[in-house]
Amino acid sequence: MKNEGKKExxxxxxxxxxxxxxxxxxENESESEKQSFEVDRRSVYRCVQCGTCRSVCPVFDVVGWxxxxxxxxxxxxxxxxxxxxxxxxxxxxxxxxxxxxxxxSKCPAGANPPEVVEAARAQLVKCGITTDAQKxxxxxxxxxxxxxxxxxxxxxxxxxxxxxxxxxxxDYVYFVGCFDSYRYxxxxxxxxxxxxxxxxxxxxxxxxxxxxxxxxxFREDAExxxxxxxxxxxxxxxxxxxxxCAGCYTTLKNNYPEELKVISLPEFLxxxxxxxxxxxxxxxxxxxDPCHLGRHNKVYDAPRKVIQSICTLKEMxxxxxxxxxxxxxxxxxxxxxxxxxxxxxxxxxxxxEGVDYIVxxxxxxxxxxxxxxxxxxxxxxxELVAMAIE
Amino acid sequence: xxxxxxxxxxVGGRLSVSPSxxxxxxxxxxxxxxxxxxxxxxxxxxxxSRIVRLAYENRIPVTAxxxxxxxxxxxxxxxxxxVLDMSGMNRILEIDIDNIQVLVEPxxxxxxxxxxxxxxxxxFPPNPGSSAMCTIGGMIAYNASGMRxxxxxxxxxxxxxxxxxxxxxxxxxxxxxxxxxxxxxxLTQLIVGxxxxxxxxxxxxxxxxxxxxxxxxxxxxxENAETAGQAVVKTFxxxxxxxxxxxxxxxxxxxxxxxxxxxxxxxxGDVILFEVDGTENxxxxxxxxxxxxxxxxxxxxxxxxxxxxxxDIWAARKLVGAAVSRLDPTKSRIYVGEDVGVPIKKIPELxxxxxxxxxxxxxxxxxxxxxxxxxxHLALFIDVLNKDEWDRLNKAADLVxxxxxxxxxxxxxxxxxxAARAEYMKAQWxxxxxxxxxxxxxxxPKGILNPGKLGL
Numbered sequence: 091m092k093n094e095g096k097k098e099x100x101x102x103x104x105x106x107x108x109x110x111x112x113x114x115x116x117e118n119e120s121e122s123e124k125q126s127f128e129v130d131r132r133s134v135y136r137c138v139q140c141g142t143c144r145s146v147c148p149v150f151d152v153v154g155w156x157x158x159x160x161x162x163x164x165x166x167x168x169x170x171x172x173x174x175x176x177x178x179x180x181x182x183x184x185x186x187x188x189x190x191x192x193x194x195s196k197c198p199a200g201a202n203p204p205e206v207v208e209a210a211r212a213q214l215v216k217c218g219i220t221t222d223a224q225k226x227x228x229x230x231x232x233x234x235x236x237x238x239x240x241x242x243x244x245x246x247x248x249x250x251x252x253x254x255x256x257x258x259x260x261d262y263v264y265f266v267g268c269f270d271s272y273r274y275x276x277x278x279x280x281x282x283x284x285x286x287x288x289x290x291x292x293x294x295x296x297x298x299x300x301x302x303x304x305x306x307x308f309r310e311d312a313e314x315x316x317x318x319x320x321x322x323x324x325x326x327x328x329x330x331x332x333x334x335c336a337g338c339y340t341t342l343k344n345n346y347p348e349e350l351k352v353i354s355l356p357e358f359l360x361x362x363x364x365x366x367x368x369x370x371x372x373x374x375x376x377x378x379d380p381c382h383l384g385r386h387n388k389v390y391d392a393p394r395k396v397i398q399s400i401c402t403l404k405e406m407x408x409x410x411x412x413x414x415x416x417x418x419x420x421x422x423x424x425x426x427x428x429x430x431x432x433x434x435x436x437x438x439x440x441x442x443e444g445v446d447y448i449v450x451x452x453x454x455x456x457x458x459x460x461x462x463x464x465x466x467x468x469x470x471x472x473e474l475v476a477m478a479i480e
Numbered sequence: 481x482x483x484x485x486x487x488x489x490x491v492g493g494r495l496s497v498s499p500s501x502x503x504x505x506x507x508x509x510x511x512x513x514x515x516x517x518x519x520x521x522x523x524x525x526x527x528x529s530r531i532v533r534l535a536y537e538n539r540i541p542v543t544a545x546x547x548x549x550x551x552x553x554x555x556x557x558x559x560x561x562x563v564l565d566m567s568g569m570n571r572i573l574e575i576d577i578d579n580i581q582v583l584v585e586p587x588x589x590x591x592x593x594x595x596x597x598x599x600x601x602x603x604f605p606p607n608p609g610s611s612a613m614c615t616i617g618g619m620i621a622y623n624a625s626g627m628r629x630x631x632x633x634x635x636x637x638x639x640x641x642x643x644x645x646x647x648x649x650x651x652x653x654x655x656x657x658x659x660x661x662x663x664x665x666x667l668t669q670l671i672v673g674x675x676x677x678x679x680x681x682x683x684x685x686x687x688x689x690x691x692x693x694x695x696x697x698x699x700x701x702x703e704n705a706e707t708a709g710q711a712v713v714k715t716f717x718x719x720x721x722x723x724x725x726x727x728x729x730x731x732x733x734x735x736x737x738x739x740x741x742x743x744x745x746x747x748x749g750d751v752i753l754f755e756v757d758g759t760e761n762x763x764x765x766x767x768x769x770x771x772x773x774x775x776x777x778x779x780x781x782x783x784x785x786x787x788x789x790x791x792d793i794w795a796a797r798k799l800v801g802a803a804v805s806r807l808d809p810t811k812s813r814i815y816v817g818e819d820v821g822v823p824i825k826k827i828p829e830l831x832x833x834x835x836x837x838x839x840x841x842x843x844x845x846x847x848x849x850x851x852x853x854x855x856x857h858l859a860l861f862i863d864v865l866n867k868d869e870w871d872r873l874n875k876a877a878d879l880v881x882x883x884x885x886x887x888x889x890x891x892x893x894x895x896x897x898x899a900a901r902a903e904y905m906k907a908q909w910x911x912x913x914x915x916x917x918x919x920x921x922x923x924x925p926k927g928i929l930n931p932g933k934l935g936l
Contacts, residue, residue: 199802
C-alpha cells in the first residue's frame with residue numbers, strides 16, 4: 091500500500107518513538123542486541139477507537155473476538171508501546187490481519203492500520219516473536235528463492251529452447267512471481283505469450299518479490315531478496331516491470347526504488363487493447379478486485395476495460411474500494427487457513443447470479459477463491475484474454 | 481472455585497483469559513479504562529443466566545458489552561470481573577409486520593436490522609452515528625437516539641418488551657406485545673437506559689415504523705451559530721417538525737470536506753441541515769416552509785439536489801466526530817463533554833458559552849449535533865502526546881458539563897453516564913439519585929452488575 095522504505099524516512103523525521111525492552115526475550119543478548127518495540131506512535135494514536143472498522147473487518151466477521159478486528163489490533167499495539175512486554179499472546183491478533191486495507195478506507199480518523207500492523211509485525215520479528223507459519227515462509231524464501239520451498243527451476247514452464255532464446259536485454263521485464271511460476275505455470279505461459287509480442291523478457295534469476303516477507307515483518311530479509319531482484323533488473327537493463335500478481339505489484343511499486351516503473355498486467359493489457367485485436371465472447375463474467383491491486387493501488391478501471399472489451403461484466407455486490415478480501419493476503423492463508431477460507435466463502439456470496447466466470451487479477455485470489463468451492467469457475471484475467479485471442 | 485473452569489463449562493471455547501484479548505475489552509470509544517478478568521461470548525439466554533448466577537454466587541462483577549462503541553465507558557469493566565460480549569447473540573427472531581414489531585437478540589447491529597426491514601417498508605428509527613456497528617442491546621442500555629429523534633423519539637419509545645437476566649440469574653419479561661398496558665410498574669422503561677446496572681437484556685421486542693416515502697434536505701448557512709440556533713427555534717415555533725435537524729459549525733464543514741471532497745457545502749458560516757420526510761407533497765410543503773422561515777436569517781439556503789447528495793451528506797455527517805484528524809494529523813478528537821443538551825430555546829446560549837470555554841482553555845473545538853432536540857456534540861481535539869493539552873481538555877469538559885446543568889439541561893443526551901460522567905449525577909439529580917440507588921440495591925443487592933457506573 092505504501093512504500094515503507096520511503097515512508098519510514100519521512101516518518102522518522104517528525105515522529106517521536108518510545109522504546110520498550112521486552113522482558114521475556116533472550117536475557118543473554120548483549121545490551122546493544124536487545125530488541126525493542128518501536129512503532130510510529132502518532133499513527134497508532136490516530137485511532138480514536140470509534141469501532142467503525144468492526145463493521146468492515148473481514149477477519150472479525152469470521153472470528154468475532156475484539157482482538158480480531160482492527161481496533162483490537164491497534165489497542166494491542168498501543169499496549170506494547172505503553173510497556174506491555176511483547177509475547178506470543180499477541181500473534182493470533184496481529185498475525186491474522188490480511189492487510190486488505192478496507193479498515194483504512196473506512197476509518198473516519200484517517201488511520202492506516204495495515205501499515206501499523208506491518209510495522210508491529212516487524213518489531214515482533216525483531217523480538218523473535220513469530221508464528222511457525224511465518225518462520226517457514228521466510229525460510230522457504232531465503233533458502234529457495236520462492237515462497238513454496240520449490241526446488242524446481244523457476245522457469246520450468248518454458249522449454250530449454252525457449253529459455254535459451256530469451257533476450258538478455260530489454261526495456262521491459264515480466265516479473266512472474268512465485269504463484270504463477272509454481273502453482274499456475276499455465277497463467278505464466280499465457281501471460282508471457284502475450285508479452286513476448288511486445289519484446290518483453292524475463293529476469294535471468296528471478297526470486298520471490300519479498301511481499302510475504304514484508305507483509306509478515308521480515309524486513310531485513312526482504313531487503314536482501316529485493317537487492318537480488320534489483321541486480322537482476324539492472325542486468326537486463328529494464329526500466330519497466332510488468333507483473334500479473336497483485337502482491338508482487340504492490341511490492342515492486344511501493345517497496346522497490348522509486349525509479350522503477352511498475353505496471354500491472356491489466357494496465358498493460360488495457361493500454362494495448364488495439365494491438366491485441368481481441369474477439370468478442372458470448373460470456374458474462376464478474377470481477378473480484380484484489381485488495382493489493384485495487385484498494386491499495388487504485389487499479390480499478392484497467393481490468394474492467396479489458397473485460398468489457400471481450401464480454402459482459404456484471405459487478406459483484408461489493409466492488410472497488412468496498413470489495414471484500416479473498417482472505418489470502420497478509421500471511422493469513424498460510425498461517426490461518428480456516429479463517430482464510432471462510433473469508434473466501436464470504437467473498438463468494440458477493441458473486442451475482444448468472445455469470446459464467448469469476449475473473450480476477452491475482453493468482454493468490456484465484457487460489458483462495460477456488461479453494462473455497464463454489465460452482466462458478468474462478469479464472470485469471472489472462473485466461474479470459476487468451477480465450478479472446480484464440 | 482475455579483471460575484475459568486466453571487465458565488468454560490457454560491460457554492466452552494467462547495471464553496478468553498488471554499492478556500491481549502482482555503486488553504481489547506478494557507476500553508470503548510471513551511477514555512475510561514478497566515481490564516476484565518474474563519471475557520465470554522454467550523450464545524443464549526440460558527448461558528447468560530448461568531454466567532450471571534455464577535457471578536452472583538461468587539460476587540464477581542459482570543459488565544455487558546455490545547460493540548464497544550460507547551462514549552462514556554459504560555461497557556468498560558472498571559472493577560474487573562466478567563465481560564459479557566453480547567455481539568454474538570445477534571439474530572432477528574421474528575419480523576411481525578402485522579403487529580408492527582420485531583423480536584431481536586441484543587447483539588443485532590442497527591444497520592443490519594434496518595437492511596432486513598427495508599424490503600418490508602419498515603425501519604427502526606433511532607439512528608446513532610455508529611449505526612453501522614452499534615448493537616441494539618447497547619442502544620437500549622443507553623437509550624441511544626441519533627439524528628432522527630427530533631421527530632421519531634429515542635430508543636425508549638420503541639421498546640415493547642425485554643427479556644432480562646437479573647443479578648441472581650432469574651429471567652423475566654418486562655412487557656408484552658401490546659401497544660399499551662396498564663398492568664403495574666413499567667419495568668421496560670426502567671431497564672432502558674439503566675446501562676446494564678439492573679439486569680442483562682437478552683431479547684428485545686421493538687416497535688418499528690413505516691419508511692417514509694420520501695426525504696428532502698434543506699441546507700442553510702448562517703452568519704454564526706447563535707443565528708443558526710435562532711433559526712431552529714423559529715422553525716419549531718412555526719409548527720414544522722423536521723425528521724432531522726443538525727448543526728455543523730465552520731470547523732465541522734472543513735472536516736466534512738476533507739472526509740469527502742465531493743460534498744458541496746456552504747463555504748461560509750454555520751450550517752443547519754433540516755431533513756423532512758413524508759409523502760412528496762407533505763415533504764415539499766415542509767421544506768418550503770422551512771426555507772421561508774429561515775430565509776431572512778440565512779446567508780444561503782438550498783434544497784439538496786438528489787437522493788445521492790443527501791446520502792453522501794448524511795454518511796459524512798455520521799462520521800464527522802471521529803474525522804477531526806483529517807484536518808490536522810497531530811490532533812485527535814477526545815470524547816469528553818461531548819453530549820450535553822439544553823432546552824431548545826437555550827441552544828444559542830449554550831453554543832456561545834461552549835465556544836467561550838474552548839477559547840478560555842485554548843482548545844480547538846468543533847461543534848455539531850442534533851440541535852433540533854437541544855443536543856450539542858462538542859468535539860475538543862488535542863495532541864494526545866501532550867500532557868498539558870490533556871489537563872486543559874479535562875478542565876474544559878468539566879465546565880461544559882456544569883454549564884449544561886446550569887442551563888437546566890443534561891450532561892448526557894444520548895451517550896449515557898457510564899463512568900465518564902458519573903461525578904455529575906449528584907448535581908444533575910439531587911435527592912432523586914438516592915431513589916436510583918434504592919432501586920439498584922433491590923435489584924442488585926450484591927452490586928455485581930456493571931459496578932462503578934451511573935454514580936450509584
